[in-house]
Amino acid sequence: MNVVSDRGRFDHADCIDRSGAGERAGRIDRAGRLSANLTTFAAAVASFLAGMDVLIVNVALPTIATELGGDMAVRQWVVDGYTLLFAALLLLAGSLTDRFGAKRLFLAGASLFGAASLFCSFAWSMAALVAGRCLLGVASALILPASMALINEANPNPRRRSWALALWGAGGASASAVGPLLGGLLTPIHWSLVFAINVPFCLMILAVAHWIKPSLNRAIRFDWLGQTLSLIGLTALVAGIIAVGSTGFTAPATLALLAVGLVALAAFLLSQRKVPAPMMPLNLFHVRGMQVALQIGFIMIFNWYGMVFICTMFLQNELHMGPFAAGLVFVPSAFVTIIGNLAGGQIINARGSKFSITLGLAIMIVGFLIEFLTPAPIPVWVIATGLSIVGFGAAITTPAAAGVVLKSVDPEQAGIASAMFNTFRQVGGAIGVAVFGVIATFLPNLTLALRSVFIASAILLAYVLVFELLRWRDR
Structure with missing residues (x-):
């Protein structure tokens, strides 16, 4: 009887252990799905923000120029301050994502995006607004590669990853519709709202940060020479093109900017043949x-x-x-x-x-x-x-x-x-x-x-x- 009783107690305890393990596994699985879904949500919001900020400001530009002043060249810089920094830093941001981890870069980018948006909304001059737009470009460059990496990390299953990437892409695509529409709605109230509207989206991203799993980081080499030359070259070239409209093609400042841009970009291409880890492999x-x-x-x-x-x-x-x-x-x-x-x-x-x-x-x-x-x-x-x-x-x-x-x-x-x-x-x-x-x-x-x-x-x-x-x- 004692043997039977002991075995019964053992079987009962074993059932309890297995039941508890199943419950724990279920909780872990639910927590994993919640983490993956919230990560995908945050990445899609980031994709939406990066796309919307290109278009929302175009509708507000005439009103902004009326209040803050500025000719065609300054208006161009309000747009290009964002797109140029965004473009020039994308490759570096991808490397930084690998080096420091996608989550860290993603949250840093979202924080900078929110702060830069507030700065733009309180801009007291066109120069201040252009500076704020440049900061927004840096933030977008940090966010975009990191958001894709987070989706990849949070969704190891290929089917779920495809679904998550589709949502991420939909975020960017929907920005094409929402950007001009929001710009048209908010500008009559006040142009500053086309920048302030970014802040709630950034807060949503930061609010779910706790559920985003930490990312691995890897020791990689940076092509600092290539990044520096490409940034100088692209900035000077775009500035030179814009200066053609405001000061003329033959103006010394215009010629100097175009020359610096072309020389820096030529040096960049030359450097990519020499450095051990080029940011843009020429092959x-x-x-x-x-x-x-x-x-x-x-x-x-x-x-x-x-x-x-x-x-x-x-x-x-x-x-x-x-x-x-x-x-x-x-x-x-x-x-x-x-x-x-x-x-x-x-x-x-x-x-x-x-x-x-x-x-x-x-x-x-x-x-x-x-x-x-x-x-x-x-x-x-x-x-x-x-x-x-x-x-x-x-x-x-x-x-x-x-x-x-x-x-x-x-x-x-x-x-x-x-x-x-x-x-x-x-x-x-x-x-x-x-x-x-x-x-x-x-x-x-x-x-x-x-x-x-x-x-x-x-x-x-x-x-x-x-x-x-x-x-x-x-x-």
Whole structure:
């Protein structure tokens, strides 16, 4: 009896232990899912912020200039102060993410983004606003690579990772619709709100920091020489282009800035052959798929950012539309872009990347030509329709080009190749605003400037299309 009794007690205790272990495992699993979901949420919010801050300020620029002053060159810097620093620091930020851990860089970037947004909202001059926008660019560069790394760490399961990346991408895509709309809604109250609106989003990110798991860090080498030269080169080049519009091409300051920019960028390319761990491996430029993808990324965003900048000025200064009405003009293109993203994946799977890129570029060219060929004055509905057509083509082209980047290089170079693609896109945006802003200063009115943007964009895309068809034969 004692033996049976002891065995019964043992079995009962064993059941209790196993039950307790199951409960603990369940709690751990639920905690893991909660952590992964909140991490994905925070990363999607960060993607939304980085995308929205490019577009929300365009609608507010005419009102800001009325209150704080500033010519076309200063307005260009309000946009380019953000995009230039964002672009120039993306590669370094990716390395810092690996070195110090994604969570640490992500939270530091979110904190800086919130602080810089407050600084911008209290800006007392255009110079102060440009400085704040530069800080926002630094913050975005810290946030974006870290947010992708956090999604990868929090979602080891491929299916969950795909779902999480889709949400992350949706955050950036939705910013195209929400940015101009929020700018139009908030600017009539006060322009400072287009920056202050960022603060609640940053607080949401910091509020879930406790549930984001710590990230591993790795000892890696930094290419400080390359980073310094690229930052100096890009800043001086963009400043020189903007100075062409304000002081003229032959002004000593303009020539000096352009010379410094070109020399620094040449030195950067030379340094990438010499340093042991280059931030931009030059051998990737010899891969034809990379050549196609980098040109597409650069020219598409060059056209889009420059067009949005001039189009916003045209709608408010030439057509005398209010900020909210001007913001509404961009909303249809944003929703069409989301539809294009969904259709783009199916087209790639069915017909391949080259077909998708060819189709997308052709659609974008048609959109720009429709707007260029419409007799003056260009109706608002034509602008909205043209923007939607261009956005649809871009939505088909971009994921195909990103896929080409990943297919064209060895797996161990996929990270740096993707970073190069995103860097070229952001650099294209900064230079696009600078170039089209200069064109607008030399033309008699914004209607002619907008037409010039449309035809120049169509020509540049036609060049990329011909290059892709003749030089790249991959599917």
